[in-house]
Amino acid sequence: MTHLVVDTVTCDGHGLCADILPEVVDLDEWGYPVVTGPVPRRLRRAAAAAVTACPALALRLTNPSPTPARNAIAAEPAPRRP
Numbered sequence: 296m297t298h299l300v301v302d303t304v305t306c307d308g309h310g311l312c313a314d315i316l317p318e319v320v321d322l323d324e325w326g327y328p329v330v331t332g333p334v335p336r337r338l339r340r341a342a343a344a345a346v347t348a349c350p351a352l353a354l355r356l357t358n359p360s361p362t363p364a365r366n367a368i369a370a371e372p373a374p375r376r377p
């Protein structure tokens with residue numbers, strides 16, 4: 296599931312992200328963003344637009360994998376033999 300993360304240190308609180316993605320971002324009483332939940336699949340493009348548009352570069356999207364792959368070692372390339 297994709298989440299929108301706000302860097303509260305660099306955010307300048309102008310609320311552009313809430314304008315672009317009101318389904319996921321509310322503003323608190325001082326105008327700073329409050330993420331209300333994960334980004335639904337249908338809104339991923341808008342979320343990416345909000346990340347790009349943020350003037351403070353304070354937004355990023357995360358997409359954590361559910362669990363590490365059980366065969367992660369097998370996915371690495373095998374060493375070459377001379």
Ligand code: SF4
Nearest residue numbers: 306307309310312349
């Ligand atoms: S667009 Fe960026 S700087 Fe503006 S309120 Fe949202 S996170 Fe903060």
